[in-house]
Amino acid sequence: MTLTTTAIGVGLVVIGAAYGIGRLAASALESMARQPEVAGSVQTAMIISAALIEGFTFYALYICSTAVGK
Amino acid sequence: MANPVLHIKDSYYFEVPKVLHPWNAESLKDFPDVWTRLDPEFQQWEFDRQYEALTKVRENGQPLQLHPKEPYLKSWQEWVESDHANDGKPFDVFIEETLVSQVKSWKDWQKARLAEATAAKDKGTIEDISSTDFNAFISNQNLGVEVSHPELIPFTRWLHEVQAQSAYSLAPNEWDLLKKEAGDVKEYRKAFERKEVKEWSKEKIDAYNYHLSGKILIPQPFGAELRNLYEKEGGLTNVAVSKFMIVEVIVVLILVAVFSWLARKVVSGGPPKGKSWNFLETFVVFIRDQIAEPAIGHHDAHTYVPFLCTAFFFVLGCNLSGMIPWIGSPTGTFGVTFGLAMVTFMTVIASGMARFGFFGFFKNQIPGMDLPIYMAIFLKPMILAIELLGLVIKHGVLAVRLLANMVAGHLVILGIMGLAFGAHAALNFSAPEVPGWQWYLTATISVLGATAFNLLELFVAFLQAYIFTFLSALFIGAAIHHH
Numbered sequence: 238m239t240l241t242t243t244a245i246g247v248g249l250v251v252i253g254a255a256y257g258i259g260r261l262a263a264s265a266l267e268s269m270a271r272q273p274e275v276a277g278s279v280q281t282a283m284i285i286s287a288a289l290i291e292g293f294t295f296y297a298l299y300i301c302s303t304a305v306g307k
Numbered sequence: 308m309a310n311p312v313l314h315i316k317d318s319y320y321f322e323v324p325k326v327l328h329p330w331n332a333e334s335l336k337d338f339p340d341v342w343t344r345l346d347p348e349f350q351q352w353e354f355d356r357q358y359e360a361l362t363k364v365r366e367n368g369q370p371l372q373l374h375p376k377e378p379y380l381k382s383w384q385e386w387v388e389s390d391h392a393n394d395g396k397p398f399d400v401f402i403e404e405t406l407v408s409q410v411k412s413w414k415d416w417q418k419a420r421l422a423e424a425t426a427a428k429d430k431g432t433i434e435d436i437s438s439t440d441f442n443a444f445i446s447n448q449n450l451g452v453e454v455s456h457p458e459l460i461p462f463t464r465w466l467h468e469v470q471a472q473s474a475y476s477l478a479p480n481e482w483d484l485l486k487k488e489a490g491d492v493k494e495y496r497k498a499f500e501r502k503e504v505k506e507w508s509k510e511k512i513d514a515y516n517y518h519l520s521g522k523i524l525i526p527q528p529f530g531a532e533l534r535n536l537y538e539k540e541g542g543l544t545n546v547a548v549s550k551f552m553i554v555e556v557i558v559v560l561i562l563v564a565v566f567s568w569l570a571r572k573v574v575s576g577g578p579p580k581g582k583s584w585n586f587l588e589t590f591v592v593f594i595r596d597q598i599a600e601p602a603i604g605h606h607d608a609h610t611y612v613p614f615l616c617t618a619f620f621f622v623l624g625c626n627l628s629g630m631i632p633w634i635g636s637p638t639g640t641f642g643v644t645f646g647l648a649m650v651t652f653m654t655v656i657a658s659g660m661a662r663f664g665f666f667g668f669f670k671n672q673i674p675g676m677d678l679p680i681y682m683a684i685f686l687k688p689m690i691l692a693i694e695l696l697g698l699v700i701k702h703g704v705l706a707v708r709l710l711a712n713m714v715a716g717h718l719v720i721l722g723i724m725g726l727a728f729g730a731h732a733a734l735n736f737s738a739p740e741v742p743g744w745q746w747y748l749t750a751t752i753s754v755l756g757a758t759a760f761n762l763l764e765l766f767v768a769f770l771q772a773y774i775f776t777f778l779s780a781l782f783i784g785a786a787i788h789h790h
Contacts, residue, residue, distance in 0.1 A: 281597075288774045292708030295715040 246301040254294040258287050314635030315717050317551045318537050322633045325521040332516055335499060335507045339524055340492045341533040342515065345395045349495055352504060354380065354398045356489040364465060364481065371461040382458055395535065399486050405456045406463040413444045416452050441467050525550060551637040558624035558637075566620075594619055594776065602780035604788065611783055614654060619776040622647065622709065626768035629713060630761065636768075639713040641706070648706035651779040655702070659786035672698070674790045705778055712771050716764045720757055727753035 265283040269276040314322065319341075332338055335346075343349050358376045383401050387393045396404075417436055424432040444450065445460050445467075454460075466482055473480035479487070498504045527533065531547040532540040539547040569587050572579070579588045594616050599608040622638060629636025637643045659668040672694040673687050730749035 284770065285774060285777060288712075288770055289708070292704065292711060292774075295711030296707050298715065299711055 243301055247298060250294060250297045250301060254290060257290050261286050261290070314550075314633060315639050315714055315721075316537065316635075317549045317637075317640050319527070319533055319539070319547065319549050320522040320524045320536055321550055321553075322521055323523065324633075328521055328523055330516045330519040330522075332512060332519075334512070335504075336496050338515060338519075341524075341536065342519065343492050343495065344397075344490065345535055346507070346511075348505075348507060349492070350395075350397045352495060352498070353490045354383070357398055357485065360485050360489055361462065364485075366465045366468065371465055373461055374458075378458055382456060386456070397490065399482075399490075402459060402462050402466060405459045406466050408455045409445060409460075409463055410441060410467070412452060412454050413441055416444065416450070525553065551635070551640060551643065554628050554634060555625065555637050555643070558621065558628065562617075562620050562624060590619075591616055598773075598777050598780050602777070602784040604784065607787060611654075611658075611780065615776050615780055618647065618651070618779055619772050622775050623769065623772035626713060626772060627765075629717065630765060630768065636713050636717075638709055639717065641710055644706040644710040647709070647775070648702045651705060651782065652699075652702040654779070655698075655782050655786045658783055662787045668786070669695075671786075671790055701778075701782065705775060709771055709775055712767055716760070716767055720760045720764065723753055723756040723760060726756075 261283060265279050269279050335343065338346075355376070358373075358379065361371065362373055364371060379398075383398050386401055387396060417439065420436045421433060424436060442464055444452075445454070445464050469480050469482050495504065499506070522536070524536075525548055527547050530545070532542075532545055533547060534540050539545055539549075565587070569584070569591075572584055573588075579585045591612075595608065595612050599612050599615055603611055625638040625643065626636050628634050629639060638647075656668065659671065662668075663671050669691060673690050676683075676686075678686065727746075727750045730746050730753075734743060734746050
């Protein structure tokens with residue numbers, strides 16, 4: 238039972254994170270296509286935002302897999 | 308779970324391939340203290356000595372009412388076998404943990420009965436219950452409460468008294484001295500030489516040799532007590548040196564050597580020439596121009612560039628040591644990342660207070676709003692509270708982000724490697740002779756996948772170092788500029 242709960246939790250976390258990073262990447266690519274000369278700084282900002290989102294994603298995954306499994 | 312293969316958690320030994328550091332102990336004398344202490348025969352010997360010492364203690368001038376040792380031995384061994392977490396715990400830990408659970412039962416009983424008595428407004432019973440101390444609770448047989456391991460009550464009652472009396476003193480109390488005396492490994496070895504203790508069986512020594520080979524135990528400072536190869540005994544005076552501490556010191560020494568060379572080159576003037584000089588200058592100039600100056604501003608950036616460079620290269624060095632097999636990254640433990648985030652936090656607070664003064668720092672956290680006085684009095688303290696909470700959370704998340712990225716990456720690699728092990732186990736179960744094509748296919752996929760993830764981990768090591776530095780620069784910039 239706890240394994241199913243854990244799996245559902247992990248799935249939800251992944252949905253949220255992937256959706257967020259996907260939208261981020263989409264808007265970054267769009268602005269890079271619109272204005273190629275700022276592509277460098279847009280890429281930097283994209284990587285930073287992706288790392289921030291992934292930070293708490295991993296934290297949530299860690300909590301799902303260990304703290305719930307007791 | 309993950310320790311033996313990928314060294315994600317800290318340990319008190321360095322691991323190398325088994326052939327490079329074989330362990331060839333011949334008798335029980337040759338094993339290290341920490342290993343001997345976990346052996347069942349040693350724990351049996353220790354139990355006998357502890358029991359003898361406990362028959363000699365005096366509680367209020369009387370000896371403890373004890374049975375002969377068999378029932379205690381039996382209940383200890385049942386407790387060890389009942390739960391996987393109790394493996395290797397000696398008799399004194401059994402007594403201590405039983406005491407903890409009995410105290411908890413006492414507190415729960417007190418709370419429940421007090422709640423009943425207050426509801427019934429029965430003053431007499433309230434007095435009675437609040438004054439029932441642990442001794443009275445434990446000795447009273449007909450309270451109708453289930454306590455764990457009631458046969459240990461003479462021990463726990465005495466231990467509770469001893470701990471209560473020595474609660475405010477730093478010296479070891481009677482129980483600590485008893486444990487130390489009974490569990491002395493040197494005494495065990497001397498007893499072995501006097502032939503009072505039997506030699507361990509050949510199979511056990513061979514098995515221990517197999518488990519210990521490849522492990523180089525780190526020599527500990529005098530007085531450090533290790534519970535097992537991964538944990539040390541609690542206590543503030545118990546300072547033990549672990550593998551990650553040594554790795555961090557090595558990273559620092561490498562950084563000192565490399566950057567003093569770079570500094571000498573920079574002082575000698577002229578443009579950078581050659582590959583290493585240019586390589587290092589690229590990083591340092593990147594930190595100064597792309598991280599410090601945009602975040603902190605041209606005027607003050609030069610003060611913080613050394614700190615940001617140190618943070619970046621230290622985190623990078625620690626992350627990269629996770630790529631080396633058998634070493635593991637120190638930033639995969641919460642202690643290290645929390646320490647780094649604390650350094651950033653202190654820098655932020657110190658630089659903010661240096662710029663604005665002690666109270667000015669807090670005033671700076673509130674954005675300037677033109678509010679009429681009656682709203683300002685209400686809103687500004689709330690905003691200050693939220694901003695302070697946000698400050699603490701932002702720095703805490705710095706620690707968690709770095710930790711989670713390092714640990715999660717290595718766990719994924721472990722999972723992929725586990726595919727090969729799992730296929731091997733499954734095939735062993737069904738057809739033990741020859742590995743079929745399934746195992747070869749799975750092993751190939753596992754190796755290729757693990758390689759790909761290791762490359763990703765390399766990228767993540769650099770990225771996380773950059774993110775940590777960039778966010779530190781951002782927080783410092785926010786602290787020293789007007790909001």
